[in-house]
Amino acid sequence: MTDTSRRERSPRLAVIGAGPAGLAAALAAARHGLRVTLIDAAPEAGGQFYRQPAAGLGARRPQALHHRRRSWERLRAGLDRQITAGLVTHLRDHHVWCVTGAQRSGFTVHALLGPEQEQPVEVRADAVLLATGGYEKVLPFPGWTLPGVVTAGGAQAMLKGGLVLPGRTAVVAGTGPLLLPVATGLAAAGARVAALVESADPRAVVRRSPALAAQPHKLAEGARYAARLLRHGVRTLVHHAVVEAHGDQRLEAVTVAALDATGRVGPGTRRRIGCDTLAVGHGMLPHTDLAEALGCRLDGAAVHVDDEQRTDVPGVWAAGEATGIGGAELALAEGHIAGRSAAVRLSGREPDPRGWAGAARIRAGLRRFAAAMDDAYAPPAHWAEQVTDDTVVCRCEEVTGGTVRRAVTELGAGDVRTVKLLTRAGMGWCQGRMCGPAVAGLAGCPETAARRPFARPVPLGVLARAGTTEDEQ
């Protein structure tokens, strides 16, 4: 049998998402004998982490915006090689709305072609690897819907993708490690960053946590950011929060306040900072819609996986932020392991984990680090107290904080789903991705999985014919 014909008979793996996890998975799987279809919504591979400026914008030094440029260049070159060799097919601008099927019958990935997202595409595969990444968590505060308030990730995407400077005077606020590159990125791009407002106090945690100390290169990275902030004259306020954004038609200023030991706003600590841009973020959440519709078990907000990155649904692997927020390096390690495991399992053999022992070691360390970071950067315990009754919480359906509170106190709602039913919070375009954590916090109940059968809106005309090829086979 020739190499080509052996390849034609080898199993096909659909990798959904071409960020760090998906790229690492696709390359590992292809190198170990699978045919891979790499499906991604963006026009170029890389995901949010390795987002590239659109061609034609004439960026002179796009690499200046990127850390880990070498790892990206290695992945990019590997992808090009595998595409040329015919082992990886890269489907760009494919917006996946659902994955159906099972190991026995095979899987179908249902996508819509962008940017209009009207024309359907169905991809068949023997197995699926979900590398769907994460999305930003933003908690509301009075004034957060003013033009000029953007998410931290949104500001970063603008910087990386379009090289657009979102404003002239910026405040970066919220909590989490993403705030550092956003602040330094804005400053490097020429904005005046009036303050970096972090509600946690990372220094205290660094001193306490052995998991952080065990990742010296991560600490060095933090130190580099701190130096850059200093160089750009960015004032960092730890244990502070933006409690209100002000402006008539658009953002003009923010009020920041110090937080006391319990996470409450300290009396007499409020002060106003003028700015026309506020980049705000409170960490990341895993994208789990596709996994949930497939019936995969979740652990809290993330897709549950075993040591080989297998979900509890046979034939479905997951890697990267979808399995728990941990950053690009962890995603690379998890993607590598997932791709290797899929390649061996789909050829009917038992994998030997010693083959990926190095990646597993990196994964273990970075997961401990991620857990410590998660503890360090939790939003302040009493953030919901700052949300006034007239603050819009769900922007799609324009539901206010007061409406959510009344659903709990007057109408007997005790969970996010009932609040949604009684207020419409989370029923709009974003399907609660934006307001889910905020509604849970205001209602004083835990966040629960949302069960979204469609990962994105799908035209009924497409849905009416979806999967009919699957039935014919």
Next chain:
Amino acid sequence: MRLTCDAVVIGAGMVGAACALYASRAGLDVIVVDRGPVAGGTTGAGEGNLLVSDKEPGPELELALLSGRLWAGLAGELGDRIEYEPKGGLVVAAGPEGLAALERFAAGQRAAGVLAEDVAADRLRDLEPYLAPGLAGGVRYPQDAQVMPALAAAHLLRAGGARLSTGRTVTEVLRDAGGAVRGVRTDRGDIHAPAVVNAAGTWGGEVAARAGVRLPVLPRRGFVLVTEPLPRRVRHKVYAADYVADVASDSAALQTSPVVEGTAAGPVLIGASRERVGFDRSFSLPAVRALAAGATRLFPFLSGVRAMRGYVGFRPYLPDHLPAIGPDPRAPGLFHACGHEGAGIGLATGTGRLIAQVLSGRTPELDLTPFRPERFGEEAL
């Protein structure tokens, strides 16, 4: 402290809320308990239909007509808060045979007191401008209406003033040595009452078993699709004539007949699939595909409209498709108000009124014989 009341209602869904409202207004002290939140079961997964159009003459239609009158009265009181909309139903037939059957069905309903107007093929688009061309005709039912079911349950509970205890699971219906009901045992203590109302919907069989009696309520799964918000293009509740046959069917296999309606909030709701697969919540592409196909056949413009989400629910059905309403002679003091299948929102008000009447010792205004809870066999579990 001893917790006592006149009646415990088990279930904070639509039917339990209506039972609590009418019992409270009859002067009874009522406590509503639910293991979940308000509207956490089938109420929160339905479309909120208040229909007479899909019911043949008989006891269920009588209950629907009574319920419709009560809903109209409550709408005056609760206003927009429950999103009551007397939009009317429009049932359409694709071909002449279907239309003849539909018109015969409607004639029978008229004789039983239903308002039903035959609509000629060339008049259909006056009522629904975006309807597909080429349909044979239809019947308009002005008494059909809609509420937002979760809001309706929450506001009826509040309006009645009954005490509400959610997140509280009934583990046993307490009975004395003579067999009479004396309250419920819950995971958070006992509640003493001479009357207990089983309004647990699809889980009504489990509650009955905790009182030691058999009530064969089973789940019949349904999916609903919700579109992006639109300007009002679908004015009535519109469905194909074969929906009525599906509702009455005993088949376990997947059945779908398109039921399309606009809502006050903007999205179009698309039902209705029926299948007996137990309490399986998993997404089913064949079911939602059939819903989408049926809806786009009725309203071609929907092809380009996006489905934003879908949800799944479990209708509580009893083998003869009639609910169980009234006292259970096998357990004196136990009353049932469950098993309404897909019609529980619509039939809730009438059910609540009848339960309140029997709880307060009066003669119910409808004959409860067809709804007897013990009609499926007398044997205890």
